[in-house]
Amino acid sequence: MRKLRDIITIGFALFAMFFGAGNLLLPPFIGIQVGNHIWITILAFGLTGILLPFLGILSVTNSGYDFNDLGHRINKNLAAILGAVIMICIGPLIALPRTAATTFEVGVLPSFPNSNPIWTSILFFAITWLFSIVPSKVVDLVGNILTPFLLIVLVMLIVVGITSPVAAPQEGLLLTSESFTLGFIEGYQTLDVLASVIFAGIIISATKAKGYERIAEKNKVVIASGALAAACLFFIYGGLIYLGATAGVEGTDMSRSALLIHISNNILGKYGTLAIAISIALACLTTAIALTTAVGTFFSKLTNGRLGYKLLVTVSCLLSGVLSVTGVDNIIQFAYPPLAFVYPIVITLVLYIVIFGRFVKTKLPYIMALMASTIIAALNVMKIVGILHADILIWFNHIPFFAYELGWVVPSFVFFVIGLCVNNYRKNIQSVR
Known part of the structure; x- marks a missing residue:
């Protein structure tokens, strides 16, 4: 029973780490383009948006305990160079600022049109810093507290949208083969494979902290948690693609964020904007916490502790906050x-x-x-x-x-x-x- 509880906690945490702003915005926009080619598109998106990140977790698990062990199987210098590039990309240079910017533009601006992105950024990264400053608690906090709220909102949106669709799926703008290609390429662009080889170290450390020291036992828990996260992602991605296909929107002139707000308002009425704001904020926040923790851990180890974890987390939050206001x-x-x-x-x-x-x-x-x-x-x-x-x-x-x-x-x-x-x-x- 304890093992099952740990798998659920770690699996939910892994799902939340992967499910960021882009993951929420991409699928509905795909749906309006593929129309009635829903299932083939869901399959294609799942191959690159779910299967590849799961294989990323598996590759690290089979190699050792973190990305360094994976890189060392090829070349001793590869882990340091490639790992640093990955962390800069998915950390304070690109992905972290994007989480706060998306929270402002989709989660805050529709309800508070006169709000300032600077104050949103300060609040967002203050919360991120508080959750990230104690890395041993990240998985439990994300898996037990934040993710259940995120899943409840998304499941409610999808279930209501499936049982009471706004419109029937129309003839898609693309052929079946083109729909598959679109889903495949868009899943490829989620960039979760980059995050997976870094997140794997956090998940493996959390597994060890819960007492699973033997390699075989550790691998079973990590793989089972990864499978749970993959199942959650498949349901959410598939549901969001379906909502896009049944949104009654023709053409692709509408922006991704506007489409998501349009769908939520049609399905949940006046509560739609609030629901999607909560979803965006939670999705971005959980991803930001995971990324900030990963950045601090990686560069602290890379410098052999000369740069402290708390210092790196603080600098990462400050730099990301400055860049996020660019939009x-x-x-x-x-x-x-x-x-x-x-x-x-x-x-x-x-x-x-x-x-x-x-x-x-x-x-x-x-x-x-x-x-x-x-x-x-x-x-x-x-x-x-x-x-x-x-x-x-x-x-x-x-x-x-x-x-x-x-x-x-x-x-x-x-x-x-x-x-x-x-x-x-x-x-x-x-x-x-």
């Missing part, structure tokens, strides 16, 4: 190129460790795969910022899936195989000698 759109516009670079690299690391980690112990194949992903990711960023000549871009579009920002898939596998062949060749040479 969601500006943050997203600024964030896209760096995230488009680091995301394929992390996905390659996660997938290849999960799929091949038990069978391929040598490092060269993984290094080769990561090199290929890095090169393709750099080319993709050059395409995004517009510094690739049109003639060159046409040539690169011949790389499978490059046009869909998935060009790293085939080259990384080819380079992985080349690495395996080189290893086998070396072994054969050594055996002959």
